[in-house]
Amino acid sequence: MTITPLTTPLLTPIPHGFLGRHGGVSTGLHNGLNVGLGSEDDRDAVQENRTRARDAVLPGARLVTLYQIHSAEAVTLRTAPEDDVRPEGDALVTDRPGLLLGILTADCAPVLFADAQAGVIGAAHAGWKGALAGVTDATLAAMEALGADRARIVAAIGPCIARTSYEVDAAFLARFTAADPANERFFQPARADHHRFDLEAYVAHRLAAAGITRVAALGQDTYAQTDRYFSYRRATHRAEPSYGRQISLIGLPD
Template structure:
């Protein structure tokens, strides 16, 4: 089966893609293109999947850069092949031949590009990282490499949608404490439960950062099991583990 790669016109002509689970070598609960080295999938199979991604991105396998994601606002600058993955949640580069990648399974994978300046970025933005400022930090880091804030385009890839993201009152209070206007990202649920709109929250923060454009591909990871892995769905179905999707952009 061939790879399925979702793209966005606003990031063209940069090579980029939000890869679905189709076209991979994994099996079982990881069936398809599981690129999560932290999963319990077979190491050699994950390596095969990642090699397919590198090939699709037109880079050597050791030039497919990533990070050990920790739900932070930390950003690293990539200048060449990585010997190990640093602990962070975003990457930026202005070095040709490098592909930046992030993993997700409900959290937001976000790709950034300033084509004129030749600067790209990638961020993993769950609610913690987004609230901590990882999206704005990625934009700032790109600007230190020569990007212009008003020329940066950002695209949020497949993420959990609001109707699938049920949260409790403590979660709501966390966002209310940050800004009372954050109530607009919540909708009522059963009892004291609410539904959080993670992509809309991400878009709001990106647009407030003053970049050229921000959009979401509008793909929900939870409700499309044939195409996407989902942590929350795996919990509901009591699976022992779950696959990780990959998103990448290259110079």
């Protein structure tokens, strides 16, 4: 099956793409384009999937991904890490051609950034913890340190769990309202003492509050689209022992 990355005109012409589970070689619970090295999938299949994902966006580039820890840590790449080295953190930025930045998700929000004029790009893994802690703010600061101008930076929020699929408890809501009472607007009442959280809208808000005026939110629900995306929460609800991860990519051509 051909891999057709989801793209946005906002990031064009910089090579980028939000990929799902179509076009890979994994089978079983990980069926499709599972790129998660931490999943219980065949490692050779995962490596083949990562190669296919790279070639669908920037053939021949050096793919760099993170050991993601749900933090607000942004890693700046001036040179490519050694093979199989994954820096620890939840965002990557670079100004070096030939590097392809990859963020893995399975319900969390992937965010791709670019200042095309400066030749600076970024990619962030914004789960609720990282989003609340400021991973997008850290990405922007790291891009500025490489010469990006916040007034020129554009961002796109890729496939993530949607509000209709994301039920949380009162303690979860309290974390967000403790940080800012106005955050209550990102929650909708559900069953008793539960709420539905709009992760995509919250990430878009954080970007806007940081001064990013051009943001694309792609509105793709990973939980609801079983055949198209991997979902940690869906796998958990089904009591499945493992789950796949999709990848979002952005790179600078040589």
